[in-house]
Amino acid sequence: METIKQPCTAAEPLIAAAQDLQIRRGGDGSFSLWCGRFSCLRRQRPSYGIDAPGLVRSFILVGVAALIVALAVGHSPWPGGVVSLALSSFGWLVSVYALCMGGYMLYGSLIGKVRARHQLLGLLPWTGSEAVLDVGCGRGLLLTAAASRVPFGHAIGIDLWLAKDQSGNRAAATLANARAEGVAERVEVETGDARQLPFADGTFDVVVSHWVVHNLDKSTDRARALDEMARVLRPGGWLLIEDIENHAEYVDQLKGLGFIGVRHIASRFWDKVRGFITFGTFRPGTVIGQSPFQSW
Numbered sequence: 001m002e003t004i005k006q007p008c009t010a011a012e013p014l015i016a017a018a019q020d021l022q023i024r025r026g027g028d029g030s031f032s033l034w035c036g037r038f039s040c041l042r043r044q045r046p047s048y049g050i051d052a053p054g055l056v057r058s059f060i061l062v063g064v065a066a067l068i069v070a071l072a073v074g075h076s077p078w079p080g081g082v083v084s085l086a087l088s089s090f091g092w093l094v095s096v097y098a099l100c101m102g103g104y105m106l107y108g109s110l111i112g113k114v115r116a117r118h119q120l121l122g123l124l125p126w127t128g129s130e131a132v133l134d135v136g137c138g139r140g141l142l143l144t145a146a147a148s149r150v151p152f153g154h155a156i157g158i159d160l161w162l163a164k165d166q167s168g169n170r171a172a173a174t175l176a177n178a179r180a181e182g183v184a185e186r187v188e189v190e191t192g193d194a195r196q197l198p199f200a201d202g203t204f205d206v207v208v209s210h211w212v213v214h215n216l217d218k219s220t221d222r223a224r225a226l227d228e229m230a231r232v233l234r235p236g237g238w239l240l241i242e243d244i245e246n247h248a249e250y251v252d253q254l255k256g257l258g259f260i261g262v263r264h265i266a267s268r269f270w271d272k273v274r275g276f277i278t279f280g281t282f283r284p285g286t287v288i289g290q291s292p293f294q295s296w
């Protein structure tokens, strides 16, 4: 039997189009798929900013300055002595410490916390229809992750948008991240203070807050913020606070407010290591609890 090879005319335009496909990267971090002259799909990459950008900058500047001092003293033409050895060693020590701290903070903002957020939200029992509040949402790290867990609910973020606490901290950046994560239709943002939440009692099923409350210097302000979070939770709703210090304070207050099953979740080993390296200023951990089944 003779086989006649015929060109598959229907497939030709598809093959030509596939050969014409290109992925282009925009200066704003977006990606778009192009077919010839036509853009088929455009997707912005979410970006959750750098926390405490001033501190990160200071660590890097101090690290570089100390490195220069250490190198200059080490290579100076003058005869070395105990003083120059001590200065050079101190320069190296400060430089390594400051650069490691700056690098660790950058890693935490850009990679660590983005990876950890789904595990964190996995601590809560989701039904998919919750009303969620993210207090101090910044550029929406937990807000968008929570919105992706509530296809039949919604998530509201509230913040004062302080530039000192997060780089590029703006409501528009948060909404852009919600679009990039494909959850924009379930996300809203508002401007407001954690100490005076503009919501009625019992509005939310879940309240979350990530690396926010420690920014309030006075313990009375932190207590007010927690009171407010408890007030806007419905009876039986869940509260999750991830922070870098003050966990015992939060646990005591929530227990005092009658919360059920209040827990402080942290790795003992890493808590000790991080606490030692950062002089007790960075000991991330989670406080979680369920609002009492009674009206406020």
Ligand SMILES: C[S@@+](CC[C@H](N)C(=O)[O-])C[C@H]1O[C@@H](n2cnc3c(N)ncnc32)[C@H](O)[C@@H]1O
Pocket: 048, 051, 052, 135, 136, 137, 138, 139, 140, 141, 142, 158, 159, 160, 161, 162, 163, 165, 166, 169, 192, 193, 194, 195, 209, 210, 211, 212, 215, 216
């Ligand atoms: C370190 S950022 C964390 C942002 C976000 N939760 C995250 O983890 O990416 C701290 C956030 O708390 C906000 N913030 C600080 N004090 C606040 C207050 N009193 N009320 C509301 N937001 C506040 C800042 O504007 C900032 O967005």
